Amino acid sequence: AQSVTQLDSQVPVFEEAPVELRCNYSSSVSVYLFWYVQYPNQGLQLLLKYLSGSTLVESINGFEAEFNKSQTSFHLRKPSVHISDTAEYFCAVSRMDSSYKLIFGSGTRLLVRP
């Protein structure tokens, strides 16, 4: 079975500071990795995903995540956050042989302060 751990339930940070949201996973088989973002009162939107190839993946709004197979991690980073990045971020995995089934972490609430 797969599991996803997001150790930080909330991360407060000042505007323009860097941030890292941590995600570790457990799986006996190869997986795909995802970060979803949930803005207040909205559904989830895909932020970025790792399927294969380069272990560093980027989003259009400046976030990046690096797949580290040896550490089974997929941490999300941004060098300079904006107030508008305030949201809840979910890490998720799916088995490569059953990619329809997403397993979510418990989420990390990013709170960006002016």
Place this chain on the structure above:
Amino acid sequence: DADVTQTPRNRITKTGKRIMLECSQTKGHDRMYWYRQDPGLGLRLIYYSFDVKDINKGEISDGYSVSRQAQAKFSLSLESAIPNQTALYFCATSGMTSGDYNEQFFGPGTRLTVL
């Protein structure tokens, strides 16, 4: 217009009542899902459907049932609502036929409160 819509967006009901949450999509996707979100627990899969005739239980299906009325419609029912079913419910879709099979697209959610 939103690609995945859910109705109602908010619902307050009483213990023992039957409730139906509806989901519609215009993405042409064949796969549809129902999740519930609870604070500190992330999202958990209730049911999923690969097409109109293929419905499967997720990890927390007890107390719920679903109906796939058409490729574009997937309803979730609580036959006899109980307070611990108070949660935020999300519908999602993915498209094996369209190539979007690695990404799920979520609706805006339904906030359900059972008193």
